[in-house]
Amino acid sequence: MKKLFIGFVLAIIMGSVALAADQANGVSASNSVSGSGPPAVAVPSTPTPTQAATPSTAPLTKKRELKADKAITLTMFAVIIGITMCVVVWAAKQTKTAADFYAAGGGITGTQNGWAIAGDYMSAASFLGISGLISLYGYDGFMYSVGWLVAYITVLLIIAEPCRNAGKYTLGDILSFRTNPKPVRAVAAISTVAVSTFYLTAQMVGAGKLMALLVGVPYKTSIIGVGILMVGYVVFGGMTATTWVQIIKAGLLMSGAFLLSVLVMAKANFNPIGFFSDIVNNPYIQDHVSKMVLKDGITLAGTDAGQRFLEPGLFLKKPLDQISLGMALVLGTAGMPHILMRFFTVPTAQAARKSVIIAMWIIGAFYVLTTLLGFGAAIHLTPQGIISVDKGGNMATLLLAQQMGADISPIIGDIFLAFLCSVAFATILAVVSGLVLAASAAIAHDIYVNVIKDGHADQHEQVMAARITSLVVGAIGIVIGIMAEKANVAHLVALAFAVASSGNLPVVFLSLFWKKFNTAGVISGLVVGTIVSIALVMVSPNMTYPKVVASGAQKTIEALEKKQAALPPGTMLEESDTKALVKAKEDYEKNKDGKSMMGLDKPLFGLKNPGIVSIPIGFLAAILGCLAFPSRKSEEMWDEIYVRQNTGIGMAKAIDH
Numbered sequence: 290m291k292k293l294f295i296g297f298v299l300a301i302i303m304g305s306v307a308l309a310a311d312q313a314n315g316v317s318a319s320n321s322v323s324g325s326g327p328p329a330v331a332v333p334s335t336p337t338p339t340q341a342a343t344p345s346t347a348p349l350t351k352k353r354e355l356k357a358d359k360a361i362t363l364t365m366f367a368v369i370i371g372i373t374m375c376v377v378v379w380a381a382k383q384t385k386t387a388a389d390f391y392a393a394g395g396g397i398t399g400t401q402n403g404w405a406i407a408g409d410y411m412s413a414a415s416f417l418g419i420s421g422l423i424s425l426y427g428y429d430g431f432m433y434s435v436g437w438l439v440a441y442i443t444v445l446l447i448i449a450e451p452c453r454n455a456g457k458y459t460l461g462d463i464l465s466f467r468t469n470p471k472p473v474r475a476v477a478a479i480s481t482v483a484v485s486t487f488y489l490t491a492q493m494v495g496a497g498k499l500m501a502l503l504v505g506v507p508y509k510t511s512i513i514g515v516g517i518l519m520v521g522y523v524v525f526g527g528m529t530a531t532t533w534v535q536i537i538k539a540g541l542l543m544s545g546a547f548l549l550s551v552l553v554m555a556k557a558n559f560n561p562i563g564f565f566s567d568i569v570n571n572p573y574i575q576d577h578v579s580k581m582v583l584k585d586g587i588t589l590a591g592t593d594a595g596q597r598f599l600e601p602g603l604f605l606k607k608p609l610d611q612i613s614l615g616m617a618l619v620l621g622t623a624g625m626p627h628i629l630m631r632f633f634t635v636p637t638a639q640a641a642r643k644s645v646i647i648a649m650w651i652i653g654a655f656y657v658l659t660t661l662l663g664f665g666a667a668i669h670l671t672p673q674g675i676i677s678v679d680k681g682g683n684m685a686t687l688l689l690a691q692q693m694g695a696d697i698s699p700i701i702g703d704i705f706l707a708f709l710c711s712v713a714f715a716t717i718l719a720v721v722s723g724l725v726l727a728a729s730a731a732i733a734h735d736i737y738v739n740v741i742k743d744g745h746a747d748q749h750e751q752v753m754a755a756r757i758t759s760l761v762v763g764a765i766g767i768v769i770g771i772m773a774e775k776a777n778v779a780h781l782v783a784l785a786f787a788v789a790s791s792g793n794l795p796v797v798f799l800s801l802f803w804k805k806f807n808t809a810g811v812i813s814g815l816v817v818g819t820i821v822s823i824a825l826v827m828v829s830p831n832m833t834y835p836k837v838v839a840s841g842a843q844k845t846i847e848a849l850e851k852k853q854a855a856l857p858p859g860t861m862l863e864e865s866d867t868k869a870l871v872k873a874k875e876d877y878e879k880n881k882d883g884k885s886m887m888g889l890d891k892p893l894f895g896l897k898n899p900g901i902v903s904i905p906i907g908f909l910a911a912i913l914g915c916l917a918f919p920s921r922k923s924e925e926m927w928d929e930i931y932v933r934q935n936t937g938i939g940m941a942k943a944i945d946h
Contacts, residue, residue, distance in 0.1 A: 326590040339682050340439050355678050355688055362707040369711050370518065371540070373718070376533045379525035383758065386524050387738075387751035390527035391730050392633040397532055399640035403647025408535030409723045410437070410622075410648070411542055411655055413495060413716040413944035419892045421682030425577075425672050426604035427568075427597075430663055433605070439615075440622035443516025443651065445645040448623045451801045451934040453632040453641035461735035464800050466873065467926035468808040473677040474735040476815045480792050481626040481731035486769070487785040488625075489724045493770030496717040503687070503710050515717060516767035522906040523729065523759040528634060531722045538719040541712045546658040549686070549709070552693040554664030554821065568664055569595035571843020573671035578603070579721065595736050599665070610896050617900030621786035624793030627727040662686050668692075687713075688749035723768065779797075784826050791903035792818030795911045801934055804914050807923035813914025818907025830892045837891055842876040845869065 369787055388394050396406065415437070423430030456463040460481055461474035472677045493512055500511035522530050557564035568574060569592055578594035581603060589597050597603070605611050622628060666675060666685040675685045690709045696704030733754040738746045746754070796814040799806045828834075849870045853862055862870065884890060896902075 295589060300812065303839065304844060328570065331343060332462065334545050335711055338732070340877040341437070348698055355503070355684050355691065357566060357687075357704040357706055357710055358638050364505050365707045367712040368412050369715050373522070373534050373715070374486035377522055377526040379528045380530035381708070383529050384525075384527040385752070386748045387734070388456070388756065390732065390752050390755050391630070393532055393725075395634060396638050397634040399635055399643030400647055401536060402631060402635050402644035403540040404539050404638065404651065405532045405535040405634075406644055406648035406656070407632065408537075408539030408542075408716075408719050409627060410652060411539065411716065412492065412720050413499065415715040416542060416659065416713060416716060417657075417683045417686055418545070418681075418776040420659040420663040421685040422604065423660060424666040424670070424675050424685040425669070425682045427664070428599055428601050429604035431656075431660045432601060432611075437618055438649065438653050439654055441645055443619050443623045444628070445642065445649070447798065448629070448639040449641045449645045450630055452629055452886075453635060454636050454798070454886045454936065455801060455853050455930060456633055456936040458630070458633055458734050459730045459737070460797070461731065462628055463797060464811050465931055466747050466800075467760050467923045468800075468811055468920075471740050473808055473811050474739050476812050478735040480788065480815050480819055483823075484624075484626055484785050484793070485724045485731075486766075487781040487788070488627075489721055489728070489766050489771055491781045491785075492717055492721045493766055496714070496721075497770060497774065499710075499713060499717070502684075508766050512611070512770040515721065516577065516763055516770065518718055519721045519725055519766070520760055520763035521836070522718070523725045524756045527755070528630075528726060531719075531726055532567045533635060533716075535719040536714070538715045542716055543651065543655060543658075545690075545709050545712045546639065546655060546662065547551075549693060550658045550661045550665075550692055551703075552580070552668075553661055553689070554667065556665070556693075564664070564668075565599065567668050568598055571595060571671075573669055573673055574598050574667055577672035578903040580594075588831045607896075609901065613896045613901035614898045615896045616904055617783070617790045620794050620900070620904060621790035624789035624797060625785075626789075626793070627723040629725055629797075630723075630730065631747045646766075659686075662689060665689060685822050691911070721766070724739055725759055726763050728762045729755060730899040732762070736897075760776065783829070783831050786791075787822035787826055787899050787903055788819050791822040791907035793817075795904070795907040799911055799915070801930075803915075804872040804924055804927040805919065806911075807918065807920035809918035810911045810915030811921070814907055814911025817910035817914075818903065822899055825894050825896075825903055828889060828893040829889050829899065830895070830897050832887070832892070834885045834891055835880035840879040841885075842880070844865065844888035845873040846877065849873070903928065 317775065318380070324540070334927070378436060383394070384390050386394070401745060412742045413580075415434070421430075422433055450580060452463055459477070460807045461477040462469075464477050493515060496515045497511040500506040500514075501508045506514075521535055549627040552563065557567060575591055575594040578597050579588055580588045581588075586717070635641050663685065666689045670685065670688050675682050675688065678684050687706060688708055691702045691706040693702075694705035733751070737754045737758070738744065738751055792815045795818060796806075796811045799810060849862065849866055852866065894902075
């Protein structure tokens, strides 16, 4: 095992260095990166008849190009991978028992766990997507990020301490104490694997596209590379390695965001009032907002348009959708299996509470920094320039890093961009490692050890089962990531949070705080909440509806043909408009007779996130299932679990069955 692992590490490091030496040129980024943050937002490149005319003070477009120096970037990748692999070598020596593998032996301090939670939660898509959303839609982009921060108040007040005291390794441990353990563990494992798979696929596709866009590494090669690394972290190092990889990644991410924010504020002489005045008076931002049709068809221009960039409603236009999204984020985080697992790594409930508080401060600071980066990108890059690289705005932060560094020196711009690319890559590795660990724990610990083996497996067998399962989950993740290359995976994030908030959270909450809750309640809550949330997402606007696409293409065709008709005889459309017209006609022909994955012409459910409907249904199903099939045993064991979840006395021993 040791020789195999050392060879694995050396092969990765040497391969990265060799690849860096062979590459010398950058690559233009032209597509968006998918991930766990907000989905890419398509911005129309051609004004419709209802859009305002472009002010003469700003050109229609200000094209930019994102190029990463491959040699510098891949060398930096190799350095970060080398450091994390050293951590894995160290962690592998510490991982001897199942407790070591799943929970780092409970030896992670509250401070360390707080940084690890932050590292587990701050994804590359949050780093790139949130700032990109702010750079294109201003205030609404910031509001989009608030849900992720507020979510940890729920975790702090309701989940962290009781879960630490009432669990051992997995969601199944929490739910099975006073229920029939085998069916409960089986259903909990299925839910955990579903959530982890949805989230993991989005992360894997994001990693592949990020590498392909920035350094020209082929998509499949990127997916395989990320997969091998995440399997290495989990299989050899378990939770200890995963924790420290997440801590390192969080430190790098905060350092990069802080440094870039300082450079942005330095441009404004560290004057917040002047910074926001620059936004209001920026002609490119004014032009960008003037093209957006606001409520009741109103359009703005000049400083009114610039001021509107700092007000809500440019992106989040449906209050009900916002409420539903907020519910899913706030409650879904508390039901995420890879987040719940983090509370089993600390020695005391006090450390669990401390870790959540520290994570909240780190995540809160991170989102403040991304706000500065988003607005800074809008000022210094212009929304038009950002859109010319990526319509979703996901490359805004990387473009800004390149620009801010290049203002000092061209080589500094290359180094700064390479550093942030490496940080984004490390971010994805940290998140996917946590997800693989959560999924493998559900299968190995809940299904194999406690359902199949009925709890009778020695430490060596448990650790071996965990490692084999991690390897299998990682391999499946690679295959799914490759298959999803051309798929729109934005809906997978909605699925992950919907299932976590509608299936997992209701049963965890009721199990911890309702005396009558029992096996029937757990199973009905998990099954109904999961099925309803998935079903609603599958018939929501998250899915692709070819006829809706065709309708949009038809409107573009009509607008451009009308524009062509208004031109003097013999005059042709501009090249960009001509290309847009050709593409619109192709899209129309390709999609006019198509249907969605579910065979629909248009969405049946109007909200992008089903939380406002599926969460109450999940709670209701759990309550009704419990009342329909009462259990005296569950009620008799309530006093014991109530004491243990508040004190932690004897819990680890009690659930080791």
